[in-house]
Amino acid sequence: MIKDTWAAIRSEKSVPRWRSLLFVPAHVPRYVETARKRGADGVILDLEDSVPQDQKGEARRRLSKSVAKVAGERMSVLVRVNRGFRALAADLDAAIMAGVDALVLPKTDSAEWVLEIANAVSELERERNLPLGRIRFLAQIETPGALQRLAAIAVAHPRMIAMALGPEDFSAAVGGSPELDLLLAPNLSVLFAARAAGLLPLGFVGSIGEFSDSDKLREAATRARRLGFVGALAIHPTQVAIFNEAFSPSTQELEWARRVLAGENDAAAHGRGAFALDGKMVDAPVIRRAREIIALDPQAELDV
Template sequence: MKDTFAAVESAMAVPRWRSLLFVPAHVARFVETAHERGADGVILDLEDSVPQDQKGEARRQLPECVAKVGRKGASVLVRVNRGLRALAADLDATVMAGVDALVLPKTDSAEWVLEIANAVSELERERNLAPGRIRFLAQIETPGALQRLAAIASAHPRMVAMALGPEDFSAAVGGSPEFDLLLSPNLSVLFAARAAGLLPLGFIGSIGEFSDTHKLRKTAAHARCLGFAGALAIHPTQVAIINEAFSPSAQELEWARRVVAAEKDAAGRGLCAFAIDAR
């Protein structure tokens, strides 16, 4: 099994996820328009945004939802529940062709990731699905998980990204999702993800402040400077701002072209070092 996963892992590229938009899986009008929002990926949520008495129906509708949100090429992710009974039902409904990744909330150990990975592998075999194709995005939402980030990040080849859940993490430590509280845990997730070759996702602030677009633009740009690769969104208005923040600017692209051209010229003259604009 390890050899199979190693082969699958080497063949799978790390996705470009600048923006991942949460969509409640039980709300038909949101699902219907999700593919028009411009997000690199859509997260069909079975967890917090779905009332308990509607989770069963959300699971039953999942195949149709997966097809709808992915029709313009966006990655399709599903956020499952944390409780064992709900998680088992979620996995049974979710492991299907068209699902690219699962979002694992409140991930607190490598052992938990492995348990879910084993269950997904069983379902893939039973359903004749390509082994290992469904990846994992782990949400870090408890202080205890911070002590085990390296193990979580490297727990299984399915792991592809990590993100701090700012609201739940803040609540878990008895605080509010402010910059001072969220900076250190976000950086810890960033470092662990980069060390393991995963995508670090997020920004230093509350994901719920979608109406303050100026603040979001500034916060997302700062996150990119820190090293984050993208962020999660809970409202369509956040998507374009996040996409722009985590994309290279025209000036950055021009600088990159000049560097490549200068390197090629220097190599042609047998030089190993060169300068551009006195740099």
């Protein structure tokens, strides 16, 4: 019965369009005030790395006001919690409220940990008369051990909606630098696990700290979309516009996709499953790609 309930809840949820999610330290009101105006698809109110230990209590106390400010801008509101048990308990007590769309779970290394947090969130939702299951999870993969358990993490609970590699922490964990040679394989592993589970794959192959070199960042984001990623996490406002552009289909791509779908309708009317377009064969995989391009259009409605 519980599984049936969660299956029904998940089937009714829409898939968010997260081309860009902007981190902002939750203890600094002026950063929250400006972050909500940067054009990101979502803002991550951070209680973890960007908040000094002696300011975490203040960040939690301010969280309800911060959530209200960001939620009023018609963007997703996410909260990144801490990993330690005591800090996590305090974070969940502060973060489970109306207006929060998702929690960002750092250093996710097992399905069991995701399930423990999901159970705690459900308990708080019931106590506070909040809709059961509304708050989703974005899991950050930041340790080499987690790579061995990606498939289990991705399907750990219906609250799971997205996965992303944490390039800086992952690189530090393996004693390397956040560069292409090191990060390509783990990024692809996260991509494949997320896609297999129907989650949003977020990220790009490179350092998240790269914000001063716009050309390099744009190239990395464009490559990430070609690989299959749908968005990325930003730590600086200048990254937002680059991600929004890179993870949105171009006018030419949308025109091609519409022609493919029109060709599909014409072929179906004549009893054909495949057809030619611009001298190339179009069949089911190509049609699926066209549909995904249409779905990425910011003007389109995407529902599960």
